[in-house]
Amino acid sequence: MCGIVGFYGPDDVAHDIVFGLTALQHRGQDAAGIATFDGNFHLHKGNGLIADVFRPKFLKKLKGNIGIGHARYTTQGSNDSELAQPFTTSYPFGLSMVHNGNVINFRDVAKRLHEKYHVLPKTSNDLELIMYTFASELRTKDLDHLSVVDIFDAVETTQELVEGAYATITVIAGYGLLAFNDPRGIRPLVFGRRETPNGPVYAFSSESTCFDYLGFEFIKNVGPGQAVFIDQNFKVHYKNPYQQPKNFCVFEHIYFAREDSVIHGRLVARERVRLGKLLARRVKEAGLQPDMVIDVPSSGYFAASGLAEAIGVPYRRGLVKNNHMGRSFIVSSQAGREDVVKKKLNPIRAFVEGKKVAVVDDSIVRGTTSRRIVRILREAGAKEVYFISSAPPIISPCIYGIDMAMSTELIAANHTEQEICDYIEADRVIYQSVEDLKELFSVEKGHGGSCFACFTGNYPTGDVTRYLRHIQEERQSHRSKKDKALAATSVSAKAPEPTEH
Numbered sequence: 001m002c003g004i005v006g007f008y009g010p011d012d013v014a015h016d017i018v019f020g021l022t023a024l025q026h027r028g029q030d031a032a033g034i035a036t037f038d039g040n041f042h043l044h045k046g047n048g049l050i051a052d053v054f055r056p057k058f059l060k061k062l063k064g065n066i067g068i069g070h071a072r073y074t075t076q077g078s079n080d081s082e083l084a085q086p087f088t089t090s091y092p093f094g095l096s097m098v099h100n101g102n103v104i105n106f107r108d109v110a111k112r113l114h115e116k117y118h119v120l121p122k123t124s125n126d127l128e129l130i131m132y133t134f135a136s137e138l139r140t141k142d143l144d145h146l147s148v149v150d151i152f153d154a155v156e157t158t159q160e161l162v163e164g165a166y167a168t169i170t171v172i173a174g175y176g177l178l179a180f181n182d183p184r185g186i187r188p189l190v191f192g193r194r195e196t197p198n199g200p201v202y203a204f205s206s207e208s209t210c211f212d213y214l215g216f217e218f219i220k221n222v223g224p225g226q227a228v229f230i231d232q233n234f235k236v237h238y239k240n241p242y243q244q245p246k247n248f249c250v251f252e253h254i255y256f257a258r259e260d261s262v263i264h265g266r267l268v269a270r271e272r273v274r275l276g277k278l279l280a281r282r283v284k285e286a287g288l289q290p291d292m293v294i295d296v297p298s299s300g301y302f303a304a305s306g307l308a309e310a311i312g313v314p315y316r317r318g319l320v321k322n323n324h325m326g327r328s329f330i331v332s333s334q335a336g337r338e339d340v341v342k343k344k345l346n347p348i349r350a351f352v353e354g355k356k357v358a359v360v361d362d363s364i365v366r367g368t369t370s371r372r373i374v375r376i377l378r379e380a381g382a383k384e385v386y387f388i389s390s391a392p393p394i395i396s397p398c399i400y401g402i403d404m405a406m407s408t409e410l411i412a413a414n415h416t417e418q419e420i421c422d423y424i425e426a427d428r429v430i431y432q433s434v435e436d437l438k439e440l441f442s443v444e445k446g447h448g449g450s451c452f453a454c455f456t457g458n459y460p461t462g463d464v465t466r467y468l469r470h471i472q473e474e475r476q477s478h479r480s481k482k483d484k485a486l487a488a489t490s491v492s493a494k495a496p497e498p499t500e501h
């Protein structure tokens with residue numbers, strides 16, 4: 001995931017950036033960063049949530065009427081704070097860049113940068129590869145008179161060379177604010193504008209929800225291969241330098257994006273209700289007659305309400321979530337995820353006791369959440385528990401910016417539905433069908449093409465075996481380091497045994 005924003009207007013933009021990132025916090029909790037420019041770049045980044053990283057004293061230093069921000073959910077490299085975005089470079093121009101996504105041909109891109117430009121990325125964050133490819137292409141232009149055509153040319157070469165998913169925003173010092181998407185538009189990016197007494201402010205954001213908070217008017221999606229550049233005179237330039245057929249991530253609709261965001265013209269909440277309604281047929285075919293439908297908060301809510309409506313049984317909130325625990329799925333170690341799930345959800349016994357409960361979640365990834373939930377519902381007295389997933393079984397890793405890259409972790413990649421049901425100790429497991437999902441997001445229904453790779457194994461960028469092999473090795477080494485560190489912390493954080501006197 002990752003949340004990105006960029007602002008350019010007549011006044012300082014740091015506060016807008018912080019508000020914008022806060023609205024996108026659900027997209028990344030590992031680290032956050034902001035870069036602004038007022039003749040010099042001002043950069044502040046660190047590990048943690050937006051509210052922790054950007055205390056008021058740091059905000060004061062972030063001067064400038066142009067800037068970008070990032071909420072990171074690590075998919076490449078480690079969680080170290082120096083790998084947090086934005087990244088900056090000073091040659092051939094001052095550039096500062098953020099991205100959401102994942103580069104999959106990073107070895108080829110790194111090799112070319114080295115051989116052709118003698119550039120060596122300093123870290124393992126894939127953002128550097130996009131940024132240096134773009135910067136290196138700018139070097140080939142007339143550096144005294146960089147034009148909009150030159151900028152879009154450099155975007156085109158970057159889009160041709162860099163494979164994978166990348167929605168990007170870049171401050172080009174002294175020139176303006178640029179946003180471009182990968183050729184297939186896998187990740188979301190929207191463009192908007194707000195009028196102020198001093199002139200217009202332009203903004204880019206991963207999701208439109210951020211515009212609602214900040215009073216921006218939506219202008220357009222920055223879709224497949226598209227680029228938008230706002231120059232120093234606040235003139236907006238559009239170009240589609242290099243496009244491939246659209247393959248927007250369908251999982252953004254199922255889970256990642258916020259319910260109040262509109263993505264490619266579709267309100268996320270409404271699509272989730274539709275997904276819930278589609279599940280009704282499967283529940284009926286299985287002969288299930290639940291007494292109530294409950295959701296796994298928060299992201300299961302809309303699908304649960306859609307299912308309840310379609311099968312004519314009451315919806316209840318049967319599980320209460322501690323909102324301060326964050327998303328378990330994007331915690332980067334298994335031990336950490338289990339800890340979050342444990343502390344996060346509490347059942348309402350009076351509602352579920354003695355009932356046949358259909359519990360709806362957006363998806364089952366590793367099975368950590370579902371297993372725990374079935375258990376707590378049974379402990380609270382539920383007579384039967386049917387676990388219903390509004391996503392189909394996830395059988396293949398995502399390589400486009402979602403951290404479920406290891407097949408070994410995906411429960412549906414290696415187990416039948418019955419085995420999953422046994423593992424999570426439910427009376428029945430029901431999944432959305434891939435056909436129904438494809439029908440809902442079909443080209444005919446005006447959605448354009450979608451990526452369904454984690455449900456089908458067909459990747460829009462073609463054969464990805466080489467990438468998968470490499471990333472699995474890399475993940476394994478980061479994970480084991482992380483899990484060891486977490487285990488060590490939980491031991492040292494344990495209360496000391498009372499001593500006898």
Ligand SMILES: O=P(O)(O)OC[C@H]1O[C@H](OP(=O)(O)OP(=O)(O)O)[C@H](O)[C@@H]1O
Nearest residue numbers: 298299327328329364365366367368369
């Ligand atoms: O099978 P698992 O590996 O447990 O992953 C699936 C769970 O992860 C997500 O929830 P999460 O707690 O991350 O966030 P949410 O509060 O936004 O639903 C998702 O909504 C599922 O509940």
Ligand SMILES: NC(=O)CC[C@H](N)C(=O)O
Nearest residue numbers: 001002074075076100101
């Ligand atoms: N989820 C993302 O978009 C991650 C962006 C980038 N690959 C990183 O790890 O920082």
Ligand code: SF4
Nearest residue numbers: 249251398451453454
């Ligand atoms: S593989 Fe799945 S999660 Fe990844 S981009 Fe495609 S649909 Fe989205």
Ligand SMILES: [Mg+2]
Nearest residue numbers: 296297298299
């Ligand atoms: Mg969840």
